[in-house]
Amino acid sequence: MMFMPKKMNVKEYFNERTYQKYAEENKIDEFEKEFDKAVEAFRNELGKEYSLIIGKDEIKSDQKFEVRVPFDTSLILGYFQQAKKEHVEDALAKAKEAYKDWQYVDWKDRIELSLKAAELISKEKFRLAAAMTFENGKNRYEAIGEVDEAIDYFRYYAHVLEENKGFIRNMESKIYGNETTYSVMRPYGVWLIYAPFNFPLAITTTMSLGAIITGNTAIIKPSPKAPLSAYNLVKILLEAGFPAGVANYITGDATEIMKYTENYIDGFAFTGSKEVGHMLLKELYNINPRPVVLELGGKNAVIITSNADLKKAVEGVARGAFGFGAQKCSATARVYVEEKVYDDFIKLIIERTKEIKIGDPTKKETFLGPLIDKTAVEKYKKFVNQAINDGGKILIGGKVIDEENGYFVEPTIIVNLPRNSELWKTEFFTPILLVEKIKNLDEGITLANDVDYGLTAGIFSEDKKEIEYFFDRIEAGVVYANRIYGATTGAMPGVQSFGGWKHSGFTGKNAGGPFYLFNFLREQSRTIHE
16 A cells, blocks of 8 residues: 555545535635636646556557547647557456455555545645536536535545445344354455546546445546546546556547456446447346446426426526536426416526526636537537427527537527427437426426436425425436526535436436445355354
């Protein structure tokens, strides 16, 4: 071990809450200056080349790929390695070798390393957030929030591991008086982690840390659209003292990497589309059944009843539907409004949408930055055109602002879309919101549940009985009432466990929750006869 930090009491878990703390201390100007300074510093890092990280070594390939900045395509974020078969096989070998010892490292030591990593990320939070803003176009407030989320995962999973005493439990009942039995949760081995572009640090952290804090090792493959945050994460893990080979960083073609590892990995974690997730799951199970952790998107609904506070509803829906261009699986996609308040809601949500500032996400006034790439812009255009062809009416938005110098589109609200349109059930990952009039709460719940997905959902009502009725009947893993910060978005580790039902999830043990680490563990019953 390279480093062993001072002991901490992780029972006293807390969330990082960077922006909120600055606000509470009346230091918003200081926050803005810190972020601006980090942005300018990162401009000097643009165009760098980043290596693979295999074991303790940084390795280059003879093939590279470039990643451009989505809000200014004249800028090159960096050059990344196209891993070849030998690199993938080397990473697999290093991970297997590291597992031989890592699985036996005391759980208390794994906690301390996790807390050290949290400290290091906290010290570098503005640098990491600024890099992410260039990487995927997330505005500064969402970027710093994502860095906070990654910190929270390190602290929270350490907290869970300590609370459960390393998942070692004495069994109470004794059949024979001279026997002692206890249960131990043990790791599986090497996990392959496929991470998405939209939360390149936080989601990469939860899946990777879920594996390694429980004694597994990991090969981490980020999205080629946003590979920098994962590189930064693995560098921090090594700096914190995680042994070489416990976390390995590979960039390149997902299909090729899977082909070279699918016969040898012991577990697989993936966040992405339903179609790709299902394909990979079937492929892995056909070879050899093993643990798989999947999060596969959402088509998240909000119901606004006649008892709602419309100011809350409008703010929550606008943030949930248009934050980060709806490029998150929890984005608000469908809104069902009781007819008594429908017209008022429509008027207010249009007014609120007009206020959204679109542009360079490094600027403090920007709320909506770019989509991730040209493919996303094409999807946006396709969905808008299909909505019109299906009979929908665009109330606001529907236009591409720029797709050459950056990937900017307008936040869009569509009404009058026939209920038989497939768009009601299609995940967009672009800032398009569908709004429908309903007669009552029951009709809204029926429509909200009539999709393959079941990730998040929300209600706006000041009637507690309506809220309870909604919670009991909605088919989603994460549900909110009257949430102005995002009607269906913004789960925080240790606060809202994040995971979906139906096709949105797979294990039923949600990220950032008390049961998530069980995804990466298997039980062994141990009996000693004396």
